[in-house]
Amino acid sequence: MTEVLKVEDMSVTFELHDSEVQAVREMNFSLSEGETLAVVGESGSGKSQAFLAIMGLLAKNGRAGGRVMMGDVDLLALDSRQLDRYRGKDIAMIFQDPMTSLNPTLKVKTQLSEVLVKHRGFNQQDAVTTSIEMLERVGIPEPVKRANAYPHELSGGMRQRVMIAMALLCQPKILIADEPTTALDVTVQAQMLDLFKSLTEDFGTSLVLITHDLGVVAGVADRMMVMYGGRVVEKGVTDDLFYDPRHPYTLGLLHSTPHIAKRAVRLDPIQGLPPSLENLPKGCAFHPRCAFAFDRCLVERPPLRDVGDGRQKACFYEGPLAYGEVA
Amino acid sequence: MAHTTTLLEIKDLKKTFSIATGLFARPLTLTALEDINFTIRQGETLGIVGESGCGKSTLGRCILQLLTPDEGQVLWLGQDLTKLPAEEMRQRRQDLQIIFQDPLASLNPRMTVGEIIADPLRTLRPELNKTERRARVLKTMESVGLLPEMINRYPHEFSGGQAQRIGIARALITEPKLIVCDEPVSALDVSIQAQILNLLAELKDEFGLTLIFISHNLSVVRHVSDRILVLYLGRIVELASGDEIYEDPKHPYTRALLTAVPIPDPKLARLRNIDALKGEIPSPINPPSGCTFRTRCRFAKPYCAEKRPPLEIIENGRLVACHRWREIDVPAEAVLNG
Amino acid sequence: MAGITGKDAVLTEYAHRLETLDAPKGRSLTQDAVRRLVRNKAAVLSVFVVGFIIIFAFAGPYFLPWTYDKIDWSGIRKPPNFEAGHYAGTDQNGRDMLARIMQGTQMSLIVAGVATLVSVIIGVIYGAVAGYFGGRVDAVMMRFVDIMYALPYILFVIILVVIFGRNPVLLFVGIGFLEWLTMARIVRGQTMSIKQREFVEAAKAGGAKPWTIIFRHIVPNLTGPVVIYATLTVPEIILTESFLSYLGLGVQEPQTSLGTLISFGAPVAETLPWMLIGPAVVLVSLLLCLTYIGDGLRDALDPKDR
Ligand SMILES: Nc1ncnc2c1ncn2[C@@H]1O[C@H](COP(=O)(O)OP(=O)(O)OP(=O)(O)O)[C@@H](O)[C@H]1O
Ligand SMILES: Nc1ncnc2c1ncn2[C@@H]1O[C@H](COP(=O)(O)OP(=O)(O)O)[C@@H](O)[C@H]1O
Ligand code: SF4
Ligand code: SF4
Ligand SMILES: [Mg+2]
Ligand SMILES: [Mg+2]
Secondary structure: OOEEEEEEEEEEEEEOOOOEEEEEEEEEEEEEOOOEEEEEOOOOOOHHHHHHHHHOOOOOOEEEEEEEEEOOEEHHHOOHHHHOOOEOOOEEEEOOOHHHOOOOOOOHHHHHHHHHHHHHOOOHHHHHHHHHHHHHHOOOOOHHHHHOOOHHHOOHHHHHHHHHHHHHOOOOOEEEEEOOOOOOOHHHHHHHHHHHHHHHHHHOOEEEEEEOOHHHHHHHOOEEEEEEOOEEEEEEEHHHHHHOOOOHHHHHHHHHOOEOOEOOOOOOOOOOOOOOHHHOOOOOOOHHHOOOOOHHHHHOOOOOEEOOOOOEEOOOOOOOOOOOOOO | OOOOOEEEEEEEEEEEEEEOOOOOOOOEEEEEEEEEEEEEEOOOEEEEEOOOOOOHHHHHHHHOOOOOOOEEEEEEOOEEHHHOOHHHHHHHOOOEEEEOOOOOOOOOOOOOHHHHHHHHHHHHOOOOOHHHHHHHHHHHHHHOOOOHHHOOOOHHHOOHHHHHHHHHHHHHOOOOOEEEEEOOOOOOOHHHHHHHHHHHHHHHHHHOOEEEEEEOOHHHHHHHOOEEEEEEOOEEEEEEEHHHHHHOOOOHHHHHHHHHOOOOOHHHHHHOOOOOOOOOOOOOOOOOOOOOOHHHOOOOOHHHHOOOOOOEEOHHHOEEOOOOOOOOOOOHHHHHHO | OOOOOOOHHHHHHHHHHHHOOOOOOOOOHHHHHHHHHHHOHHHHHHHHHHHHHHHHHHHHHHHOOOOOOOEOOOOOOOOOEOOOOEOOOEOOOOEEHHHHHHHHHHHHHHHHHHHHHHHHHHHHHHHHHHHHHOHHHHHHHHHHHHHHHHOOHHHHHHHHHHHHOOOHHHHHHHHHHHHHHHHHHHHHHHHHHHOOOHHHHHHHHOOOOHHHHHHHHHHHHHHHHHHHHHHHHHHHHHHHHHHHHHOOOOOOOOOOOHHHHHHHHHHHOOOOOHHHHHHHHHHHHHHHHHHHHHHHHHHHHOHHHO
């Protein structure tokens, strides 16, 4: 499979008043055509900032290091004018709250057709027709009527669909979805995930799905990447990570997720809170919350290394990962 | 635990809102709840599920008299709360408390944690002096897993999960008998969500609480509830025990909710037929005739549009409102796995 | 039933133990805002300048050889003269300009402060009550505000001048009674949105009475708009006062105000420039600084920034 994106040693640093925080450190991954990669982790683990950096959308006080290769082009080396040629066209991003990226004063069809006119040189008429077709494709009933609506007249689920339609208009190679279903009902979430699945199949788009909910990942992702404290701690094929997690944090996330078929009396969540990036624990950043931590974890940071089967993890512990009778 | 005493009984509850549509246009009527009847026994957890806008929060607020129902009764140990004079209702509030969805929005940003948690005591237990209040605050903070040194901090210095613990502490401080939990974990990360769910379960045992647990996610609800009430467009469509709902759902909407639940298991998740529920919930201003679910129901028949299905009592106290529940009785596994 | 009842003795002891623990104080939103304000150089400088002007106006007169109403027959219309103690010259009546500027600034600050305070108090209470109770109460209360808006401001002022003309402070208490309309509208709007917030519902669930909710939960959350409004109102009243003085409706001789001084200084600016420059410099710096402080506060209190 062809590789559409390769991220090498990327970092994201924010300049604060009298200090710096590193929101993302030493991130490496590649994305193949048509593949769905899930990025999982608690809030503050750096998921969003990593991909905002790739899109060149970091806040003013942030800067990205390393390389983000799209073919022969390093996206991080481009200035914002040059980046505009790729952004929205080859690589698009949608967010948790669609209202923030839709203009509340313009009709849906105006916003959609604008994209086509600008990036693909359509004339106005064709642009509107194509926009309406795309609205239909993403599962909006009565697309003609909805195209004439303003964003606030649509439900949350509809708005998210409009965002997806807008992102897909330029047939991007890569679609990044940052918590696209977190604000939605489970029913609409299920529809949305279904839509993502069919889109990657039909258009061959590569999808990056950022979420904290493993339930969302299970049905759609081919591979997943677990982040903690700004670093990738485990990476591999989705099924491997679910059925045989090797990193205690991945295991913890799995045990925190309620499963409708298994009614446990108590869930077995990870204790404590995610660390603040300003003072990450020494050694393995996860050690204060880790049930398997031992002396080495307190002083030395585990590097991300291959553990076979195309999997990688950043953990020193080699024994079986199971606590008590829960498995 | 034997659930014997009936703590709360809701009878024929109805709540409408009027929506202003313009200066001169007649306001529209939105029926948020109608024909709501159920009881809650001492010590049980009743889950309430349904999609956004189906009336879950409105129901919780009507029970607590934060909203005044248009019709019907809310009987607390036989006493109708809707008819209670304001002062007596205020005293009753010791027994009925609420936890909100947005943990930060539910805390006054200008007050310290200690002041927030003590707030209900100031009105409901005016006889307590400052030291006694503080003592209770610290004790309650301890039971919800907050450190005593957090007492003078302000809400914005806390994460969502911690803020939710503060909200829980405020609800607990009056030693209530019933707590309405309105989507208490929806805004939280999974790991924190699990911590809060466990905390609620522990507190329930420790203080003998009765809980009403509202959520749009059936797997969360099932995790905590003894019985589950399913709402659709302001009406009860099914009420049954958690196991029955999961193993043998009768109403097509309940089934649809079950199939929509995200399953953290790739093989099962891939097998599932997630197309089950099409479209979105219709506007409650202008609900479909007959069975309100018919526009999205894959079992709908023409007569579903004509006659509203009554809420029938079926085996061991289960309730369901569907004309066709007998005919469409396929095993749950089949529904779940497509 | 398990509960916390009956454990009071144990708890009290526990509390006493923890009393000594001395929980660290958190940073309140106000403290946060102040910290942000402190970073704004223009605003900080302005605070100092305004502070200086206040000290100048209130403490200054004690250090001068002349009072504002004392006539120096040997020095009429004289430019600054250090030997005679007229550091900023004298006016047509031989009164010391510096003393008059100080007194005038004092008067302007007092009337602005009084009028702003009155309008803020009335506006906040009125707006919060209308916003909180909503419905018919709100409709009636806000209709009254609309009517007040529609009536000509100057008409009221003339009536007030007729009633209080002799006493400028009372006059501006009266003006404060007219100024609250905008404040009430802003506060009402804010209250409507704050009362939707879940913490207000939580307070209701905790049995709080409407007045408790208004004063304990809503009003403290209005700090932002109220402070900003106040920093805009102070300059506005200073200008109103100048305008009224210009029309001869404001402060009575021999007392004076910045506006009066300027209105006397302007016609003779070419021959007796010191009569205009002094009061003008004070007025302009005051207005400028208040604007900077207002801007700084607006940024510092902006909730988006958190
Ligand atoms: N104050 C109000 N004025 C008008 N309509 C209201 C009001 N409160 C609720 N509604 C309407 O009543 C219906 C039920 O609302 P409710 O908040 O109970 O839904 P919910 O099931 O809790 O949804 P969610 O999952 O979004 O919280 C909705 O259609 C809502 O728009
Ligand atoms: N402009 C900024 N300045 C400083 N820190 C920031 C900025 N933007 C984000 N951060 C920090 O970066 C970290 C990672 O954020 P993010 O990627 O959004 O997390 P998530 O995994 O929840 O998406 C967080 O701790 C956040 O506070
Ligand atoms: S390295 Fe140590 S502390 Fe870190 S996850 Fe592995 S076992 Fe736990
Ligand atoms: S009554 Fe008809 S439309 Fe309604 S749920 Fe039953 S089968 Fe579906
Ligand atoms: Mg994020
Ligand atoms: Mg709700």
